[in-house]
Amino acid sequence: MKISKAILLLTLISTFTLTGCFHATVETGKAASNEVIEQPWALSFVYGLIPPATVDASEKCTNGVAKVETQISFLNGLVSAITFSLVTPMNIKVTCAAGGGMANDITSPSENTVTLSKDASVEETKEAYQKATDLAIKKNETVFIQYN
Structure with missing residues (x-):
């Protein structure tokens, strides 16, 4: 019984110390529009060595991209910890540019x-x-x- 409590305690401590939140933003300097492409729970595999599927913004963002955000929330990190980083979900958000496509710049x-x-x-x-x-x-x- 003591061993199972120790394993449970170790699992809880590992879950809260080995997981972390992450948020990265890349801005292009273009004005943002209201058009947003979101890919919640985009899955990467094997410690992130196999990245999530590419977000193709070319059809929806005809004026180019204003901002790209990637985020690993606490819940995403928890899933990653439970699967020993074999599966790491993340949220991807692409904000389209308002006007004046890249060619105009x-x-x-x-x-x-x-x-x-x-x-x-x-x-x-x-x-x-x-x-x-x-x-x-x-x-x-x-x-x-x-x-x-």
């Missing part, structure tokens, strides 16, 4: 393009990247490197 490639030969030497490649960096800083815009 980038100026025409012809205006901000640095051309680089496919046969370029290391030194020429460094110069092209430096030129693109300087141009991007000067214009505060995206600069493309085009390989010919």
Whole structure:
């Protein structure tokens, strides 16, 4: 009887000390819309080595993505602890951007393009990247490197 109480106590202590909550947010800088894609209880397996299914936001978020959030709640962590991390559920939330798709945020490639030969030497490649960096800083815009 003492052994079963000790195992129960050890299980309870492990459950509360080995599980933890986790919340990560990635913001793109775009204004958020009311359009949200949620995938509650997205399952990853074998200590997270097999990730959950990909959330395809391309059809629903025509203006791009404003924010992506992943969260492992206490309940998700509890399930993970009970299954010895063979199954780890998480909540995934994608918030679509309000307007002005990604293509609208980038100026025409012809205006901000640095051309680089496919046969370029290391030194020429460094110069092209430096030129693109300087141009991007000067214009505060995206600069493309085009390989010919």
